[in-house]
Amino acid sequence: MEKLDVLDCRILNLLQKDASLHVKDIANAIGLSPSPTYERINRLKREGFIEKYVVLVNREKLGKQLLVLCTVTLKQQSMETLTNFEEAIQQFTEVLEVLCLAGSHDYLLKIAVKDVNDYHSFVMNRLSTIPNISNLQSSFVLKEIKHETALEIE
Structure with a gap:
């Protein structure tokens, strides 16, 4: 793996701000022609x-007004128990x-749901x-300061 140079860093910064930029636009911004920019x-x-490239969506416009941070502690910390939890939660x-945490809790989950009733249903069912x-x-988020996570659109 090569070390990143200044141009690589500029490319990454540009793409993080707008992943839909065309190679030509990136090339103009960093002062290279499109071909070497494309190769980089x-x-x-x-x-x-x-x-990967992602789109940040407004979860509230998609009906997901409630954001919850939920810590989970398991009864056991065996490899099988941890693996089973990790496989199940991804569904x-x-x-x-x-x-996955070190400390008094095993996992921290970030959960987006419609409202408190929807969250209750999610937890129970x-x-x-x-x-x-x-x-x-569970901790309910009052205000989201920074949002850079993709949300699956159903």
């Missing part, structure tokens, strides 16, 4: 610096992010069906 972008993809489209959950603690 492809190299950045090949080397894993660019994983829920309401769950935007899953972070879906989340609680995953075996070996010992404890859930």
Whole structure:
């Protein structure tokens, strides 16, 4: 893997701000012709610096007004229990992010739902069906300061 140079960094910054930019626009912005710019972008993809392109959507316009951060503690921390939880939780489209934690909780979930009733239904009918959950603690987001996560459109 090559080290990033100034032009690579500029390309990445431009694409993070607007992934729909054309190679020609990026080339103009960084002072290169389109062909070497295109090659740099492809190299950045090949080397894993660019994983994918996403669109940030307004979840509230899609009817997902409530954002919940939920900590999950499992009854056991065996490899099988952790793997089973991680596989199961990925099936829920309401769950935007899953972070494995060190400390008093095992996981932090970022969940987008319509309202409190929808969240209650999600917990009772879906989340609680995953075996070996010992404890859930939910925090309701009052204000979202920074939003850079893709939301699946149903």
